[in-house]
Amino acid sequence: MKVLLIEATGNVGLRLVSALLTHGHNVVAHVRSAQKLESLLTESVHRQLSVIEGSALDANSIRTAILDKKCDAVVNSAGLAAVALWGKSDLPRIVAAVVEGVRQAGAERKKPLRVWFLGGMGALHFPGESSLLSDHVPILRDHCKNLALLKSLPPNTLDWSMLCPSNMDPESSNFTVPTKSSHTRLTASAQTPPLWKDSWLKNIPLIGKIIVIAMNMSRYGTTLEQNADFIATDLETLDSQYIGTQVGIIDASK
Ligand SMILES: NC(=O)c1ccc[n+]([C@@H]2O[C@H](COP(=O)([O-])OP(=O)(O)OC[C@H]3O[C@@H](n4cnc5c(N)ncnc54)[C@H](OP(=O)(O)O)[C@@H]3O)[C@@H](O)[C@H]2O)c1
Incomplete structure (x- = not known):
């Protein structure tokens, strides 16, 4: 598949370059600094990319890149969610611009494009409920805002998915x-964290669900490489089971 990777210079973006190429995809990197990207990759990996300079906040740049390069799918790894409630981040504006650029390209093609966004674990549902984990532990609210935008899109606008990892650690800084x-x-499930450990403690008024989330949270740490590989594997087909939903993941072998 030909994949437009929006920003490739971050923790996830660099691993996505390696994972997408490993899975046989053609990669078009849409980055704000081509020079920075080149400095972070080996010559042999960089040579396999097509690189376009542009802003992730510019819907028209994204639309043009998709149409000019004939991309079939898009992965957005631009932006970083604010951790604290009072923190500021460009992420919601970036996601809104990516949605608009991809929507316009899909409308011109008369076929919605496949798109992966990165979210966070707080955007998953508390198992058995329609409330999000972030409704109980208010962190990473930008991801919830982005999820609300994606869920508000009319049908057949975007074939989107949002990967919702907890903490991701690097395995290596050699991007081979x-x-x-x-x-x-990774083991994955739509909407909720897979292999969740339920507890009667959730019934304690006010703090029960917070306790159960805290008990579970540390089990969901994964690596940046595992998440990049998950997206690259999913993009081997356009017929993904994860279209239109947020996706929880776990390293079940740990
Ligand atoms: N890392 C984790 O453990 C973790 C866990 C859960 C969820 N997430 C989510 O995963 C996503 C990626 O995380 P990450 O760790 O890869 O972040 P990161 O290392 O900070 O990378 C962010 C990327 O976004 C680009 N960027 C930042 N602001 C931008 C702007 N205004 N316009 C265009 N590009 C911009 C950066 O480009 P430059 O290099 O040019 O600055 C960089 O390529 C985020 O949404 C994050 O919240 C991460």
């Missing part, structure tokens, strides 16, 4: 193609 990882593939 093919990738080398000693870790297993």
Whole structure:
């Protein structure tokens, strides 16, 4: 598949370059600094990319890149959510611009494009409920705002998914193609964290669900490489089971 990768210079973006190429995708990197990207990759990996300079806040630049390069799918790894409630981040404006650029390109093609966004674990549902984890533990609210935008889109606008990891650690800072990882593939589920450990403690008024979330949280740490590989594997087909939903993941082997 031909994939437009929006920003490739961050923690996830760099691993996505390696994972997408390893899975046989053609990669068009849409970055705000081509020079920075080149400095972060080996010559042999960089040579395999097509690079376009542009802003992730510019819907028209994204639309043009998709149409000119004939991309089939898009992955947005631009922006970083504010952790604290009072923190500021460009992420909601970036996601709004990406949605608009991809929507316009899909409308011109008369076919919605496949798009992966990165979210956070707080945008997943508390198992068995329609409330989000962030409704109980208010962190990373930008991801919830972005999820609300995606869910408000009319049908057949975007074939979107939002990957919702907890903390991601690096395995390595050598971005090789093919990738080398000693870790297993992730186990995933739509909407809720997979393999959630339920507890009667959730019934304690006011603090019960917070306790259960805290008990579970540390089990959901994964690596940046595992998440990049998850997206690259999913993009081997346009017929993904995760279209139109947020996706929880866990390293079930840990
Ligand atoms: N890392 C984690 O453990 C973790 C866990 C859960 C969820 N997430 C989510 O995953 C996503 C990616 O995280 P990350 O760790 O890869 O972040 P990161 O390392 O900070 O990378 C952010 C990327 O976004 C680009 N960027 C930042 N502001 C921009 C702007 N205004 N316009 C265009 N590009 C901009 C950066 O480009 P430059 O290099 O040019 O600055 C960089 O390529 C975020 O949404 C984050 O909230 C991360």
